[in-house]
Amino acid sequence: MYRSHTCGELRQEHVGQEVTLAGWVHRRRDHGPLIFVDLRDRYGITQVVFDSQSPEVHAVAEEARSEFVLQVRGVVRSRPPEAHNPELATGDIEVTATSATVLNPARTTPLYIAKEGGEDEALRLKYRYLDLRRERMQRNMILRHRVIKFMRDFLDAEGFLEIETPILIKSTPEGARDYLVPSRVHPGSFYALPQSPQQLKQLLMVAGYDKYFQVARCFRDEDQRADRQPEFTQLDMEMSFVEQEDVISLIERLFTQLCAAVVPHKRVLTPFPRLSYAEAMERYGSDKPDLRYGLELINLSDLLTATPFNVFKGALEQGGQVKGLRLPGCGNYTRKQLDELIEMVRGSGGKGLAWAALPADGGDVRSSFAKLLAPGEMAAIIERMQAQPGDLLLIVADKASSVAAALDKLRRLFAERLNLADPDLLHFSWVLDFPLLDWNPDENRWDAVHHPFTAPHAEDQPLLASDPAKVRAQAYDLVLNGYEVGGGSIRIHRRDVQQRIFELLGISEETAQSQFGHMLEAFEYGAPPHGGIAPGIDRIVMLLADESTIREVMAFPKTQQAADLMTNAPSEVDERQLKELHITLR
Structure with missing residues (x-):
């Protein structure tokens, strides 16, 4: 047994017990006859005392340096009153070592683990496995876990089913660039990594799974920003037989309860205020205004x-x-x-x-x-x-x-x-009634403001023929403190309406059949009215953690140039692999 307790577990009630701890040397203080080691794991820090009256044990502490991995056996003692450390949960006790083993020595780390800040971000990303040992990153990873667990538990209680959808799908022209994956067994053909499970979750509604969700990995080959990454995670959701109000009500309950559970020191204003797109642009110049x-x-x-x-x-x-x-x-x-x-x-x-x-x-x-x-x-x-x-x-x-x-x-x-802006205020809001379409003068056609599967307001449908610019979408964005953290809409569920939108977008009947024929056909087999939303988990956790970039709440992010400095990805591949995939580089 490597350990009987974690380094954050021991308290006064354990005094007198013999325990075994394992962890990393966080700090070491050599006072001659006594050496004090703060032993750390992700649960906390325990002070361990190595006494020269036990020469073999003391010798291990003399050898140990920062980030050595140690196993220590010893007896839990109360600290003298003047030595209590109120900054540690274990600050009232210490462990007097009776035996100790170096499980693995460590080289001098290229960044300080016990002290954060000052180094270039590129160094942190290159040695991310060391950066993740730090308190800040561990706190963010734990918060992310708690957020996702709460979402799963909440939706399970609401009757949702978590259903996984494929990562290798068909490439379709839905906006941002796809990441393409060549097929070895189908020469000259490619899969795409999903920008979102949009079509698949709509097909699940056709299949009768009226409450679906997934913690979905998504991929977009677009220019990076502080709140963007080439791969990201969203809470993908879809529901049948719902109107806009049903989706909004569910999401408000989810986030109100989530914030109370995981960041109780922050305030959430309810109900979330609502702005039309036109009102948001008129009053704030943004469709994601910070209302704090x-x-x-x-x-x-x-x-x-x-x-x-x-x-x-x-x-x-x-x-x-x-x-x-x-x-x-x-x-x-x-x-x-x-x-x-x-x-x-x-x-x-x-x-x-x-x-x-x-x-x-x-x-x-x-x-x-x-x-x-x-x-x-x-x-x-x-x-x-x-x-x-x-x-x-x-x-x-x-x-x-x-x-x-x-x-x-x-x-x-x-x-x-x-x-x-009050840093402890989480000011959620809704932006509604976006334009359905936006005129693209370069290509002399309309573009979808959100995506081509968004339903127009029923009363605006006649305008599709006479004045498409005035057609409002049944779309709704969830905004938090100046960031769009979720986008959703009521979807088109009729083939004739979907084909009309494709026509306005300049998608020919032949192309529509080639790219979206599976959806158009599915709509003919009893597709129910449906809608959904996809809150972005990375951005939400970033804001809950008071961070300024989503890289701080992702375990292994890419740089703003979409590079992985730790593994040196993307990288060249062997010529043999290219030959197997029938690919020639220019």
């Missing part, structure tokens, strides 16, 4: 219809907008600071940024554009934006999408600078 703070965008367009200022005038004449953001207490920004904001807007595709600073003492307004306005326009802007002395007003004039992107970026930046 205000800083709403203010539309100034109607005040400036006759303005002589060419920047505002030109934007409005071309169908654009003039919108602003009021930043309390920032009226003392220097010209250098304001120039940095202007460059930030230009760097994200905007044409520029107009600003006005109201001095705290109530003096004249400093502004980049006030002299170019008609009489009364500056006063109207200040009144509309409810500006106070000491405030800074930032204004963008451009097409609606550019205005939204620029002001959303500024809103997030100043929320961070002004410390507006």
